[in-house]
Amino acid sequence: MSWFKRIKEGITTATHEKKETPEGLWYKCPSCKSIIPSQEHEDNMWVCVKCGYHERIGSEEYFAMLFDNNEFIEINTDITSADPLQFVDTKKYNERLEDSQKKTGLKDAIRTASGKLNGFPITIACMDFKFIGGSMGSVMGEKISRAIDYSIEHKTPFMIISKSGGARMMEAAYSLMQMAKTSAKLTQLSAAGLPIFPS
Numbered sequence: 001m002s003w004f005k006r007i008k009e010g011i012t013t014a015t016h017e018k019k020e021t022p023e024g025l026w027y028k029c030p031s032c033k034s035i036i037p038s039q040e041h042e043d044n045m046w047v048c049v050k051c052g053y054h055e056r057i058g059s060e061e062y063f064a065m066l067f068d069n070n071e072f073i074e075i076n077t078d079i080t081s082a083d084p085l086q087f088v089d090t091k092k093y094n095e096r097l098e099d100s101q102k103k104t105g106l107k108d109a110i111r112t113a114s115g116k117l118n119g120f121p122i123t124i125a126c127m128d129f130k131f132i133g134g135s136m137g138s139v140m141g142e143k144i145s146r147a148i149d150y151s152i153e154h155k156t157p158f159m160i161i162s163k164s165g166g167a168r169m170m171e172a173a174y175s176l177m178q179m180a181k182t183s184a185k186l187t188q189l190s191a192a193g194l195p196i197f198p199s
């Protein structure tokens, strides 16, 4: 005979209410399940110290890693898509954009910034996969182009960190046009005698 009897049947804790490892202090590797102090994980550049798993990181982490003392000026921060085709799939494109902006705190799938790397000036464009799969639409094309203009104007090398699922289908041909536009800009960068990384 048990001492206590459950009065109500079926008392369970919903998964979302279960205590998870507090975010911020610890990192749980999705590959080997090791629990690692977040600072140690960050110091190892977001690569699991136990199994070598590479965590997906975005522009915030890349900028922190690359720019000296995490000091940089972000350029062209306020460019957003105008939804030129009024595109609707399972959701309206402008709603999808709003949702992604709220969820990620980003305006679109790329950030561009200028600062110093090992004491040398550099302009860096870094994509964010978490924003609609890092897809390239008119905003990304425009921001890459303007960042290259900035490089040419300030005579800095240009670095691009590419993490993209490809062209953004919700902007159809407008997305495809960005390939030609950014390629043309890269030609100008080359003509100005400035290097691009990775070359």
Ligand SMILES: [Zn+2]
Pocket: 029, 030, 031, 032, 033, 034, 048, 049, 050, 051, 052, 053
């Ligand atoms: Zn691991």
